[in-house]
Amino acid sequence: MQKGDLLYEGKAKSVYRTENEGVVLMEFRDDITAFDGGKKDSLETKGCVNARVSASLFRLLMEHGIPTHFIELLQDRFMRVRALNMIPLEVIVRNVAAGSMSRNYPIAEGTPLNPPVIVIDYKDDSRHDPMLNDDLIIALKILTPEELTRVRDIALRVNSILMQFFSSLGITLVDFKLEFGKADGEIMLGDEISMDSMRLWDKRTGESLDKDVYRFSKGDVMEVYRRVAEKICAGEG
């Protein structure tokens, strides 16, 4: 597969053109950032670990009928994915109060949320990803009401699948962020699902198993990422 021009460079991933217009290459770099880019580092092998985890979780979701951009994991840190017109939303699903929810609202970290809470932010670093509501999403013409219903429905299905999967590994899926895009008029899951975009707690000890280890300097980030990746990818060839 030929790596073509750079199409997009985010904080931790780069996207390249390929010889096929409908397919792009997603590179998971070793960069890690937090607090709107205020904290930045490069952690050797992080890109490879997150690429493997994302591939594994996309495969799991596709086995359950979730439409995603994933095609295949290439060697190392590259993934072949369908080219999407990305929708500028961050769709966050929460099963337990944590992070910004407990910072911004009067709810203690660790409070279970049943039914899960969906929060949708406008993806725009220059505006610090402000929270949207349904009326704003429609007024800004980001999605039609029908598309918004579809996005919510996929997000909740993804949550059920991942919650069950992580529970079987002894891990609580506290919250996670999804991004969606469109190809041929169809809404599908894009971006990544990794320890950078989920909050995971060890069910028994409550230990953080995700980017909070980096955000709050709780320990050896790569040791934790590798340990979680082993569990997620166990059973794969």
Ligand code: 5GP
């Ligand atoms: P919070 O709103 O508590 O900061 O984040 C909720 C969840 O969404 C966490 O699992 C967090 O990692 C994820 N998340 C929120 N915003 C972003 C973002 O801009 N990038 C990534 N990778 N994950 C995010």
